[in-house]
Amino acid sequence: MKLLLILLLLSFTIKITAKTSKKIKNKVMEDTDNFVFIPGLAYSTSDGIKVNGTGLYYDKSNSISFPNSFRTNISYGSQNEFSFGLGTKRYFFNQKYKISSYFTTGRYPSTLYYPLGGKKNKKEKESFLSSNNYFGFSIGKRKYKYFYLGIAYNFAYYKITEKKENGIIDNNKIIGSENTIASGIGFYIIREKRNNSYYPTKGYYIYCNNYIYPTFIGSNTFYDTSAISFKYFHSFYKITIAFQVYTRAVFGNAPFQKYSQLGGSGLLRGYSSYKYIDRRYFATQLEIRYPVFWRISGTAFLGTAQVTNSFLNYFDYPWKLAGGLGFRFRLDKKQNINFRLDIAWNIEGEMHIYITSLEAF
Secondary structure (H helix, E strand, O other), rough: HHHHHHHHHHHHHHHHHHHHHHHHHOHHHHOOOEEEEEEEEEEOOOEEEEEEEEEEEEEEEOOOOOOOOEEEEEEEOOOEEEEEEEEEEEEOOOOEEEEEEEEEEEEEHHHHHHHEOOOOOOEEEEEEEEEEEEEEEEEEEEEEEOOOEEEEEEEEEEEEEEEEOOOOOOOOOOOOOOOOEEEEEEEEEEEEEEOOOOOOOEEEEEEEEEEEEEEEOOOOEEEEEEEEEEEEEHHHEEEEEEEEEEEEEEEEOOOHHOOOEEEOOOOOOOOOOOEEOOEEEEEEEEEEEEEEEOOEEEEEEEEEEEOOOOOOOOOOOOEEEEEEEEEEEEEEEEOOEEEEEEEEOOOOOEEEEEEEEEOOO
C-alpha cells in the first residue's frame, strides 16, 4: 500500500513539475522574476510518509550568484506531523548588504533514543510529540569582494504536548523535557566563491557561525553553539564533483532539541533525525552530478558522519554510512533550479526517499 502511494505521489509530482517547466520555457524565461511550486514527498522505513509543497519566488535581475528569494513550505506526515514555514533573503546596494529571515511553526512527532550519541544499540526508546515555533533573522555586510560578515538572532519555543508516562522526558532525565525557550544572538562569516547558489559547478563556500543563548534574553539555560561548513565544487567534461565537510559543537546546558542531529534531506541522506544526536557532530559527503539528456541529470552520493559528547570520542563507535542515487529535472536553465528525487540507504538497512527542490548542498 505504501509503495503504491509513493508511486502515485511521484507520478503526480512529475506531472506538476513538467507543467511548471513548460510554463517557464514558454513564458517566464525572459522575465526578471519567477515563481516555482513543487509538490514533494519523503519516505523512510522508520518514519513513514510525509508529503509537502514548496513555493520558491526569486528575482533573476539581481544576480545569478546572489539572487533575492522568498520561500514557503508546508508539509504533513503520516504520523500526524505538520509544519509551515517562510523564509526570505534580500540583497541591497549592489549586493553590499544582505538580510535574511525565517519563521516556522509545526507539530513534530519524534522518537528519542537514549543514551545519546552514536552507539547503535540504544538502551531506551520513546516517542513524544512537540509543538515548536522558530523565528530568526540576520543582517550581513559584504567586506572585500567575497566575504560577508553579519550578526544574527534566533528564537525557538519547544512545547512537549505528549510523552511517555514515567519515561525519559516525563522524569526530566534530560534538559529540554519541559517547555523550553531558546533565545540566542550570534555572528557569522561567509566566504562565497560559487558560480551559482542553487546549482554550483565550480568554486567553494565557507560558512562559520557562533550563537550564545544567555538567560537574560529569555533562554531557560545558558549555552552556546558553533558550526563550520565547507563546500567545494569542481567540473570536468560536464560532470560536477561536489564535496562538503560540516562540524558543529554545543557547549553548556543546552536542551536536547539544540543538539546536533545526524541525518535528514541535506547532510547524510538515509538517516532519520533524532536517532543519533549529541553535543559534537562531524559529517562529510561526496556527490557526483552528471547530465543525462535535455533537462534531466543524475547524481550518486555517499556520506559518513558521527555524533558524540566530546571531540575525543569520535571513534568510540562505528561511523554512520549512507549513500544513494538521485534524479534531477531542470526547472530554470538560468538559475539552475532543479526538481530533486533522491533514494538513499544507510548501513543499518533503512531506506529513505526525498522528493523536493534545490540541491542537498
